Amino acid sequence: MPQGFTRRAIGALLTATVLLLIWRVSNYHVPSLSPNRVSQITKPGGNGHGRRVAKVSMLYGHPNPLYERALQSHERHAQRWGYPMHVLQQDISAGFWNKPSYVLSLVIQELAKPALKRMEWLMWVDADSIIINPAIPVDIFLPPPELEEIHFVATKDQNGLNTGIVFFHVHPWTVSMLIEALAHPLYLPEVDLGRSADQEAMARIMAKTYNGPEGRGYADGMAYLPRPWINTYEWHHAYEGKKGDLLVHFPGLEDDRWPHMANWLDIVEKTPLEWEVPLQDTAYIDLTTQYWSRFRAARDLANSVQEDVWLSPVGTATSARQEAVNNLRLALQQNADEPELLQQRVDEVKAAVRKEVSSAQAE
Numbered sequence: 001m002p003q004g005f006t007r008r009a010i011g012a013l014l015t016a017t018v019l020l021l022i023w024r025v026s027n028y029h030v031p032s033l034s035p036n037r038v039s040q041i042t043k044p045g046g047n048g049h050g051r052r053v054a055k056v057s058m059l060y061g062h063p064n065p066l067y068e069r070a071l072q073s074h075e076r077h078a079q080r081w082g083y084p085m086h087v088l089q090q091d092i093s094a095g096f097w098n099k100p101s102y103v104l105s106l107v108i109q110e111l112a113k114p115a116l117k118r119m120e121w122l123m124w125v126d127a128d129s130i131i132i133n134p135a136i137p138v139d140i141f142l143p144p145p146e147l148e149e150i151h152f153v154a155t156k157d158q159n160g161l162n163t164g165i166v167f168f169h170v171h172p173w174t175v176s177m178l179i180e181a182l183a184h185p186l187y188l189p190e191v192d193l194g195r196s197a198d199q200e201a202m203a204r205i206m207a208k209t210y211n212g213p214e215g216r217g218y219a220d221g222m223a224y225l226p227r228p229w230i231n232t233y234e235w236h237h238a239y240e241g242k243k244g245d246l247l248v249h250f251p252g253l254e255d256d257r258w259p260h261m262a263n264w265l266d267i268v269e270k271t272p273l274e275w276e277v278p279l280q281d282t283a284y285i286d287l288t289t290q291y292w293s294r295f296r297a298a299r300d301l302a303n304s305v306q307e308d309v310w311l312s313p314v315g316t317a318t319s320a321r322q323e324a325v326n327n328l329r330l331a332l333q334q335n336a337d338e339p340e341l342l343q344q345r346v347d348e349v350k351a352a353v354r355k356e357v358s359s360a361q362a363e
Helices: 005-028 063-083 094-112 170-186 198-206 255-269 284-311 319-334 339-362
Strands: 053-058 085-088 121-125 129-131 152-157 158-167 222-224 248-249
Touching: 005 222, 053 063, 053 094, 063 085, 063 129, 063 284, 094 121, 094 158, 094 198, 129 255, 158 170, 158 198, 158 248, 170 198, 170 339, 222 319, 284 319, 284 339, 319 339
Parallel strands: 053 085, 053 121, 152 222
Antiparallel strands: 121 158, 129 248, 152 158
């Protein structure tokens, strides 16, 4: 084949690739990450009855009236919204490992049922959490069905993942994740998991990007919500939330927990309407809709640019796009609760596309 023809053919291919990239990037639609944006996405089950959710906790050992009353607040909330509630009342494992063991058993039980009769999600709630606004259905926090790769919805604090309030998808992915977490001290006994061993094990497993389901690990299967939405803390000095928030949680207060819990329990039991705000009068609908809209758009952008990278002809510059996509995926895994950072990563991907398109045009 004549050399000139070969150069012309390669040039034509690169030109076509450049034109494709220009068209693709011009059609990447990433909604503004401004908190004031009102998304048009309709939340499935926004009335609290669209998703099959069960609540899960545990309470055993020495009687503790405050924990019992706290779980009663969850039971009232569950009855209001039609959520089954499961409470472990016997020690089935060692210490902190009761939680993942019990959740695993429930996920397996649900998966053994016909698909239309099983729960879709399990919401774990620690016994030191209290529902203060029972007018909020928890399914508004769940990913829309098209985000089918998300199986674990949680929050983080200054110590990283906090599993005091967390959603587990009833799915084989969750079975695999919990089995790996439970096996962690057996296969890696030299690793010090600290005081909250089960939580640290799950955090380590969730960070994996290899092995596990389909060999890709678990990192792509989780999403962090802004913690105050579902896991609002009571500090030593004050409640960090506001009227209308779903609940109050008391981690890290040690013995100071008891007077704080007693005070909140008196409020919700004696004046139950004091902190109740109808769902439509809170910011939850807009905030959760915007969150999942941003998440989905950023994921779609990462997938589209990644596909372009894979399909790029040999000799096409791709390193800037690949690095930007990797950073965006990491932000989706670990920082979806930080909209400014997520927007920064989205902007970096779009800038990388523009840069490499411009470079290809100049050649």
